[in-house]
Amino acid sequence: MTPIELFTSRYSYIVFVALVGIGLYGVINSSNLVKKVIGLNIFQVGIFLFFIASGYVNGAAPPLIEKGAETAYASPLPHVLILTAIVVGVSLTAVALALIIRVYNAYGSLDEDVIREVQLND
Amino acid sequence: MTDALPLLVVIPLFAALFPVALGYLWSDAGWATAAVTALLHLGLASVVAQQVINSGQFSYAVGGFQPPIGIELVADSVTAVLVVLISVITILIVAYARRAGPHQNAFYSELLLLTAGVSGVVITGDLFNLYVFLEITGLATYALVAANRSPAAALASVKYLLVGTIGASLYLLGVGYLYVATGTLNMADLAGQLPAVGYDTPLVVTGFVLLMTGLAIKTALFPLHTWQPNAYAESPHSVTAYIAALVSTAAAYAIFRITYTVFTTSFASVVPLALDALAWAAAISVIVGSVLAVVQSDLKRMLAYSSVAQFGLIIAGIAVMNEIALTGSLVHLVGHAVMKAGLFVAVGGLASIAGGQTIDDMIGLGRRAPIVSLGFATLAFALVGVPPAIGFAGKWQIVLGAVSAGHWAVGVVAVISTMLTLAYFLRIVERLYFRSPSSVDEQTSDMSMNMTTDGGDAMATSISQTTRVIVTLSAISAIALGLAASDLISILEPALEVYF
Numbered sequence: 001m002t003p004i005e006l007f008t009s010r011y012s013y014i015v016f017v018a019l020v021g022i023g024l025y026g027v028i029n030s031s032n033l034v035k036k037v038i039g040l041n042i043f044q045v046g047i048f049l050f051f052i053a054s055g056y057v058n059g060a061a062p063p064l065i066e067k068g069a070e071t072a073y074a075s076p077l078p079h080v081l082i083l084t085a086i087v088v089g090v091s092l093t094a095v096a097l098a099l100i101i102r103v104y105n106a107y108g109s110l111d112e113d114v115i116r117e118v119q120l121n122d
Numbered sequence: 123m124t125d126a127l128p129l130l131v132v133i134p135l136f137a138a139l140f141p142v143a144l145g146y147l148w149s150d151a152g153w154a155t156a157a158v159t160a161l162l163h164l165g166l167a168s169v170v171a172q173q174v175i176n177s178g179q180f181s182y183a184v185g186g187f188q189p190p191i192g193i194e195l196v197a198d199s200v201t202a203v204l205v206v207l208i209s210v211i212t213i214l215i216v217a218y219a220r221r222a223g224p225h226q227n228a229f230y231s232e233l234l235l236l237t238a239g240v241s242g243v244v245i246t247g248d249l250f251n252l253y254v255f256l257e258i259t260g261l262a263t264y265a266l267v268a269a270n271r272s273p274a275a276a277l278a279s280v281k282y283l284l285v286g287t288i289g290a291s292l293y294l295l296g297v298g299y300l301y302v303a304t305g306t307l308n309m310a311d312l313a314g315q316l317p318a319v320g321y322d323t324p325l326v327v328t329g330f331v332l333l334m335t336g337l338a339i340k341t342a343l344f345p346l347h348t349w350q351p352n353a354y355a356e357s358p359h360s361v362t363a364y365i366a367a368l369v370s371t372a373a374a375y376a377i378f379r380i381t382y383t384v385f386t387t388s389f390a391s392v393v394p395l396a397l398d399a400l401a402w403a404a405a406i407s408v409i410v411g412s413v414l415a416v417v418q419s420d421l422k423r424m425l426a427y428s429s430v431a432q433f434g435l436i437i438a439g440i441a442v443m444n445e446i447a448l449t450g451s452l453v454h455l456v457g458h459a460v461m462k463a464g465l466f467v468a469v470g471g472l473a474s475i476a477g478g479q480t481i482d483d484m485i486g487l488g489r490r491a492p493i494v495s496l497g498f499a500t501l502a503f504a505l506v507g508v509p510p511a512i513g514f515a516g517k518w519q520i521v522l523g524a525v526s527a528g529h530w531a532v533g534v535v536a537v538i539s540t541m542l543t544l545a546y547f548l549r550i551v552e553r554l555y556f557r558s559p560s561s562v563d564e565q566t567s568d569m570s571m572n573m574t575t576d577g578g579d580a581m582a583t584s585i586s587q588t589t590r591v592i593v594t595l596s597a598i599s600a601i602a603l604g605l606a607a608s609d610l611i612s613i614l615e616p617a618l619e620v621y622f
Contacts, residue, residue, distance in 0.1 A: 020295075027284060036284055043288065047295050054302050078301070081250055085294060088257045092287055095264055099280045106273030115277065 012053035019046030031112040033103065037096045044089045051078040051085075126169040127182045127195045130205055130241045131255075133166070134159055138234035145227030152230030156216045159234055163241070164209035171202040178616065181247060189247070190311035196247035198617040200452060203610070204244045204375060207456055211367045211463050212237050214592050218467055219360040221586045222474075224269045232269065233364065236262035243372040249297045249307045249384070252376060253290065256340065260286045263369050267357040278352035285349040289339025296332030299325055300384075309383045316385065321392040330389070330396055333380055340373035343437060344407035347430045354426035359470030362422060367463035370433055371455055378440050378452070382621045390443045401441035405535040407434030412542035416549075421469050421479045424546055425462065431539055432458050432505070438532045439520040445622045447523025447532075449611050452618075454516025456610070457603060461505045461513065464596025468498040471589035481550055488555040494585050495554045497593035502547035504600040507540050511600050515607035 007014065019042055026039020055078035063076040100110065107115045137159040141152035148154075173180060179198040183189055197205075216233070223229075239259030246252050264286070268279040301307055303325045304315040319326060335346075342350040350370075354362050381390075381397070390397045411431030418424035436458070439451030469479060471494045476483040488495040504511030507518075517536055524532035603610065 024288070027288065033280060040284060040287055044291050047291055047298065050295065051298050051301075054298065078298075084250075084254060088254065091261060092257070092283065095261055096280060096283050099264070099268055099276045099283065102268070102271075102276040103273060103280060106276070119274070 012049060012056075016046050016050040016053065019043070019049060022046075033100050033110045033112065034097075037093060037100070040096075041089065041093060044085070048082045048085060048089075051082045054078050124173070124180055124182045126166045126173070127180075127197055127245055128184060130163065130166050130170065130245060131238050133162055134234045134238040134241065138231045138238065141227040141230040141234075149227075152227035153216070153220055156219075156230040156233055157213075159237070160209065160212040160216050163212060163237065164206070167202075167205040167209045170197050171206055173197070174199050174202040175613070190306050190308035193251050194247040194308055194310075195245045196310075197245060199613050199615075200375075200378075200617045201244055203452075203456060203613060204371075205241060207371075207459055208237065208240055208244065208368060211364065211459060214463060214467075214595070215360055215364045215367075217588055218363065218470075218592050221588055222358070222360050222470060224358050224360070226269070229266070229269050232262050232265045236266065236364070236368070240368045240372040243376055247309050247383075249300065249309060249312070249380075251307075252379075253294050253297060256290050256293065256373070256376070259369060259372060260290060260340075263353075263365050266361045266365065267353045269361055270358040272356065275356040278349075278356040282349040282353045285339060285346075289336045289346070291336070292332050292339070293336030296329045296334075296336060299329035299332060303329065309379065312384050313386055317388065321385075321389045327393055327396060330385060330393075334377065334396075334400055337373050337377045337380070338403070338437075341370050341377065341433050341437065342430055343403060343434055344410045344430055347407070347411070350430065351423050351426040354429075355420055355422045359466060359473070363463045363466035363470070366425070366429055366466055367459040370429060371459050374433055374436050374440075374455055377437060378448070381440060381443075382448070387443055387621060397441045397443055401438050401529060401532055404434045404436075404438035404441060405532055407431065408438065408535050408539045409542075412539050412546070415546045416542060418546075419480045419482070421473070421481060421484070421550070422466070424481070425465055425469065428505070428543065428546065429458075429462060431543070432462075435517070435520060435536055435539060438535070439523065442524050442527045442529045442532055444523040444527035444529075445618060446526060447520050448618055448621075449614055450516050450519025450521075450523055452614055453512065453519060453607060453610055457512030457516050457600065458505070460596055460603065461501050461600050464501045464593055464600065465498065465505070467589060467596070468494050468501065468593045471585040471593065472498065474589075475583065475585055481553060484550055484553045485557050486554075491585050493590045494593050497590075497597040499551050499554065500597040501593075501600055502551060504597070504604070506543045506547060510604045512603040512607060513600070515604050515610075519611075 023039050023043025023046055026042060027036050030036055030039060055075040057072055057074050060072040060074045063073040103115065104110055107118045109115055137155050140155040144151035174197055179196065182195040184193040184195060236259060239255050239262055242255030243252060243259060246255060264279050264283045267282060268276045297307065300312060303319045304312055306312055306315055316326060339346040354366060408431045411427050411434055415424050415427035415431060418427060436451045436455050439447040472484060472487055472491060473479040475491055476487060504513045507513045517540065521533045521536045524536065
């Protein structure tokens with residue numbers, strides 16, 4: 001497979017790798033707690049994309065079974081799994097933001113380095 | 123009576139609604155609900171254990187959808203031992219939290235959510251379902267760590283959340299790779315499908331590495347342990363005792379399930395490097411965790427690093443792929459949970475009368491709190507591996523198995539870890555018993571006594587009755603389990619024989 005074919009036919013996997021990389025970089029590199037949570041969300045979305053792309057069948061119909069019709073269907077299972085994973089991701093973000101509000105109220109900053117200084121001064 | 127299996131998850135999950143819902147009407151709703159649920163959980167766990175002992179492994183198809191399409195819950199003797207462990211620890215911690223707090227109804231909701239999560243991890247037979255339960259466990263733990271409203275705890279919890287979620291997401295990605303390779307998520311079905319795909323295909327090997335990395339973060343193996351010491355040190359004592367006993371245990375159990383049920387020993391013989399790498403990572407975790415524990419001055423932080431080391435030992439025993447070592451790992455998994463829960467409760471009690479939790483605060487407490495100090499010392503020596511306690515039985519089997527499997531390094535590391543464990547516990551035991559408070563310390567302790575008689579409430583004069591009972595109980599059970607270790611092994615054996 002030439003690189004061009006790779007880009008035209010497997011682009012969703014390239015996007016998946018890019019999103020996972022960008023997300024992880026955001027979590028590790030940013031010292032702002034909210035930006036870390038945003039990075040985490042991008043990271044998770046990358047993984048969701050991988051699952052959803054894996055259920056796609058070239059030229060297939062959406063998985064709505066009609067009487068008598070015998071066409072190929074996209075696999076619904078990965079989509080359902082990711083529906084669950086999205087719910088998990090939303091609850092995690094909610095908990096993270098709730099905790100960050102408490103951190104902000106106590107230290108007056110969202111920046112990890114500033115918070116560390118405040119902790120040392122106490 | 124296979125219905126008892128899903129109820130182990132459903133009942134705590136459902137009961138978790140009550141403390142929040144009834145809290146406005148009745149301030150003790152949380153404790154009462156948690157106590158009743160913990161007892162119910164123990165009842166259900168014993169029904170499951172009885173069933174397993176009578177008729178061996180059984181499974182339950184959730185919602186009536188037959189596996190491998192539907193989600194399957196599986197109970198074998200390892201599951202049975204762990205669900206009983208979860209119930210017992212839950213009862214002990216609920217009893218302890220009555221006095222020690224945190225005194226909020228939301229705390230009990232989170233505790234019950236965590237019980238549901240770890241029970242789910244232990245009984246599920248489906249990889250994606252395991253991810254969901256891992257995340258329920260995680261969410262409840264993040265909330266619990268921040269339960270006492272201190273900003274440092276909230277910060278520790280945010281960090282734990284970020285690292286823990288990355289771990290769970292890596293696990294999910296690994297599940298995705300295996301699903302793409304085989305088209306199934308059921309553990310038993312995957313074990314049948316993987317050889318057809320080929321154990322050494324890059325997709326399967328990458329899947330294995332992602333699953334193990336994700337779970338190693340949740341277990342807190344070095345160098346993925348960074349979230350754990352802060353989370354343990356900043357959370358309230360009852361929370362630390364509960365999560366130290368059960369959360370990493372559930373993740374280590376998941377590592378065991380995936381290595382043996384999904385990948386089986388034939389994967390280890392086709393791709394030996396994968397499991398050797400896991401064994402090496404675990405062995406390094408043992409050494410580094412122990413050394414870091416020796417240099418800590420905060421007791422809870424020391425015990426947290428001790429967990430890094432002990433879980434390294436457990437994972438090493440799993441990764442050497444030998445029946446004796448695996449039995450040892452599971453025995454140590456159970457023993458460690460009992461001992462760590464007891465140790466953290468003891469630290470909570472000692473800290474309440476010493477007014478601090480550094481090791482120098484412990485000087486002379488052997489006389490002021492004889493029962494809890496004796497319990498602490500007993501549990502400490504049990505964890506070091508002094509016979510006849512349970513710590514000895516587990517470590518001995520791991521060393522024996524590792525050596526007979528030809529993994530000399532793991533055997534040597536286990537022996538070294540025993541000495542390092544002794545090193546960090548001896549510092550405490552020496553301060554409890556053999557160092558008398560210096561004159562300056564005596565003055566301050568006199569002053570603090572005056573303060574308490576003046577009505578100060580910062581420092582209690584004596585440790586609560588429940589703390590003493592719980593510490594004594596866990597010390598006794600650490601020794602009793604050690605004496606009954608051969609019975610425990612014979613209960614576990616039927617479930618482990620099938621893998622070899």
